[in-house]
Amino acid sequence: MSSDRVVVVGGGPGGIEAARGVAGLGLEVTIVEKLERLGGTPISENYAALTPNFEDAEAAMDRMIEAMLALPGVDVRTSSTVSACEGESGDFKVTISGAAGDETIDAGAVILATGFQHFDPGRETQMYGYYEHPDVIALQDLEAMLKDHNVVRPSNGEAPKRVCFVQCVGSRDRHIGNEYCSKVCCGVASKEAIEIRKLLPDCKVFIFYIDMRMYGYWENQIYWPAQEEHHVQYVKGIITEVLKKDGRLLVRGEDTTMGRPMEVLMDLVVLSVGMEPSRGTREMAGVLGIQQNKYGFIEAANPPLDTVTTSREGIYACGAALGPADLEDTISSAGAAAMKAVSLLRSGKTAAASS
Amino acid sequence: MSQTGALYKAEAVAGYADVPLEEKQRLFDEVKADMRFPDYIYGCYECGICVAVCPSARFYDFSPRRIAQAVAREDAELVYQQMQEDIWECSQCFSCLRCPRGNNPGGIITIMREVSINNGLASAREALEGYTRIIYKIMSTGTQVSPDMLQPDAFPDWGPEVKDVSDKLELWRRALPPETHHTTTTGWEVSDKTLVELYLIWHKTGALKMIEEVDEGLHMILEEVMEERLEEEGIEV
Numbered sequence: 318m319s320s321d322r323v324v325v326v327g328g329g330p331g332g333i334e335a336a337r338g339v340a341g342l343g344l345e346v347t348i349v350e351k352l353e354r355l356g357g358t359p360i361s362e363n364y365a366a367l368t369p370n371f372e373d374a375e376a377a378m379d380r381m382i383e384a385m386l387a388l389p390g391v392d393v394r395t396s397s398t399v400s401a402c403e404g405e406s407g408d409f410k411v412t413i414s415g416a417a418g419d420e421t422i423d424a425g426a427v428i429l430a431t432g433f434q435h436f437d438p439g440r441e442t443q444m445y446g447y448y449e450h451p452d453v454i455a456l457q458d459l460e461a462m463l464k465d466h467n468v469v470r471p472s473n474g475e476a477p478k479r480v481c482f483v484q485c486v487g488s489r490d491r492h493i494g495n496e497y498c499s500k501v502c503c504g505v506a507s508k509e510a511i512e513i514r515k516l517l518p519d520c521k522v523f524i525f526y527i528d529m530r531m532y533g534y535w536e537n538q539i540y541w542p543a544q545e546e547h548h549v550q551y552v553k554g555i556i557t558e559v560l561k562k563d564g565r566l567l568v569r570g571e572d573t574t575m576g577r578p579m580e581v582l583m584d585l586v587v588l589s590v591g592m593e594p595s596r597g598t599r600e601m602a603g604v605l606g607i608q609q610n611k612y613g614f615i616e617a618a619n620p621p622l623d624t625v626t627t628s629r630e631g632i633y634a635c636g637a638a639l640g641p642a643d644l645e646d647t648i649s650s651a652g653a654a655a656m657k658a659v660s661l662l663r664s665g666k667t668a669a670a671s672s
Numbered sequence: 673m674s675q676t677g678a679l680y681k682a683e684a685v686a687g688y689a690d691v692p693l694e695e696k697q698r699l700f701d702e703v704k705a706d707m708r709f710p711d712y713i714y715g716c717y718e719c720g721i722c723v724a725v726c727p728s729a730r731f732y733d734f735s736p737r738r739i740a741q742a743v744a745r746e747d748a749e750l751v752y753q754q755m756q757e758d759i760w761e762c763s764q765c766f767s768c769l770r771c772p773r774g775n776n777p778g779g780i781i782t783i784m785r786e787v788s789i790n791n792g793l794a795s796a797r798e799a800l801e802g803y804t805r806i807i808y809k810i811m812s813t814g815t816q817v818s819p820d821m822l823q824p825d826a827f828p829d830w831g832p833e834v835k836d837v838s839d840k841l842e843l844w845r846r847a848l849p850p851e852t853h854h855t856t857t858t859g860w861e862v863s864d865k866t867l868v869e870l871y872l873i874w875h876k877t878g879a880l881k882m883i884e885e886v887d888e889g890l891h892m893i894l895e896e897v898m899e900e901r902l903e904e905e906g907i908e909v
């Protein structure tokens with residue numbers, strides 16, 4: 318018994334775009350989201366504005382959701398998870414677990430869009446004192462403050478006079494095991510740096526980096542304006558440790574291009590944490606029986622020319638479930654996953670159709 | 673820790689007096705206030721391409737990148753240190769315009785030099801000390817090097833031929849085809865009109881005033897020469 322329905326797991330930007338794509342191509346789609354609200358990490362982690370265009374994150378996500386709901390054949394299941402997926406391409410039995418219990422539905426294909434989670438800066442070592450010093454925060458903590466238009470030192474509620482970002486926290490590190498670049502943190506940190514400079518014009522903002530990775534247009538959408546118009550100071554050299562001193566934070570590192578060690582006081586230290594596969598991505602890899610790479614992200618079967626097909630026929634993945642991805646990547650791969658899922662179901666060449 | 677954006681206090685460097693941070697900031701503000709400044713520094717990648725193309729960097733401990741970085745980072749301490757040292761090692765060839773960001777480290781140095789001179793910094797005096805004769809010549813006559821400067825004692829490294837030439841200087845000069853080169857006290861014949869115009873330019877642009885900051889004696893001589901000539905023309909300055 319073949320089904321033309323596609324199940325999308327995950328209600329963030331990737332999942333919403335994949336569901337929009339499937340519905341737009343005329344098939345029925347069920348989108349399953351663990352949380353009560355659609356919108357994914359930009360909403361659940363309180364993002365203020367999207368990178369690179371500074372659009373209000375909540376408004377942008379609501380616009381996507383609205384466009385998806387306006388299409389026929391979209392079935393939304395919030396506060397729900399996928400707990401089983403039996404069968405084969407063209408004829409999957411997908412069990413959705415929600416508050417009302419389990420329900421098994423027919424689906425021809427599945428798209429996984431369960432995304433990433435922010436690296437926990439205390440996971441391996443505590444060298445930056447994330448759990449020790451209240452004034453050491455992470456990118457998403459600053460997003461929440463920016464959303465409230467109130468950037469302060471958590472220790473005393475005062476506006477900071479000197480803020481620094483530490484790049485590549487939890488990325489590009491053999492000890493931690495995350496050897497990859499998380500792609501977005503350079504842009505996000507620069508975007509947040511601009512927002513701080515706008516909000517607190519007297520506050521000096523520094524970014525300590527290994528190398529700035531501002532892909533494509535991000536270069537002069539975020540990086541150049543941060544440096545040239547907002548006078549954010551970029552210093553090539555990574556911080557080794559953060560120490561408490563006289564009620565402030567002493568950061569130690571090397572100013573490599575000036576060729577000298579540095580010890581500078583900061584009021585607020587922002588850790589530019591990278592991406593790791595979300596709990597949902599790890600769990601769903603097991604539920605769906607699809608291969609993960611050594612970092613836990615979903616393994617694309619035939620890269621680079623097919624980025625969304627997984628190891629199990631009829632199951633596709635998109636966005637940051639596949640590895641670090643910015644919104645532009647996520648939306649693009651979500652469209653590709655929707656197109657491939659619909660193509661498969663329309664081709665009449667699913668495993669179910671051939672048996 | 674300074675609040676000016678400086679990450680460090682510059683190392684104490686022998687050879688020039690340290691001044692309070694406020695004074696360093698004032699000098700840096702004067703550099704930034706120059707109308708050319710915004711076109712000379714955008715943001716610095718710290719990529720080093722300006723050092724790679726810089727002829728001075730091959731011979732001195734000099735880096736146009738550090739100049740661009742210091743001003744981009746608004747590090748008044750370091751800018752001051754550079755105004756006392758580094759900027760005089762630049763040959764102003766502007767090869768550093770190769771910068772992919774469109775920065776002009778050589779241009780920043782031009783401004784830093786002018787501010788150094790206008791404020792009578794020790795480094796400016798020292799750097800221009802050896803050029804007294806040249807400055808006098810160019811500002812009083814409008815030509816840089818004159819044939820009568822070719823004396824064996826002045827340029828011993830030029831070899832024995834200099835003596836032969838200087839002994840019969842007028843003859844040698846008259847052998848040159850252009851009549852305007854039949855001169856010995858100037859590089860070529862400078863017309864009265866040109867000289868008056870040059871004197872006016874030195875006055876109006878503040879170039880004469882710059883000389884006053886670095887060499888008072890030279891300034892007095894130049895002023896006398898110029899004012900006398902301008903007076904003859906009935907021009908008041």
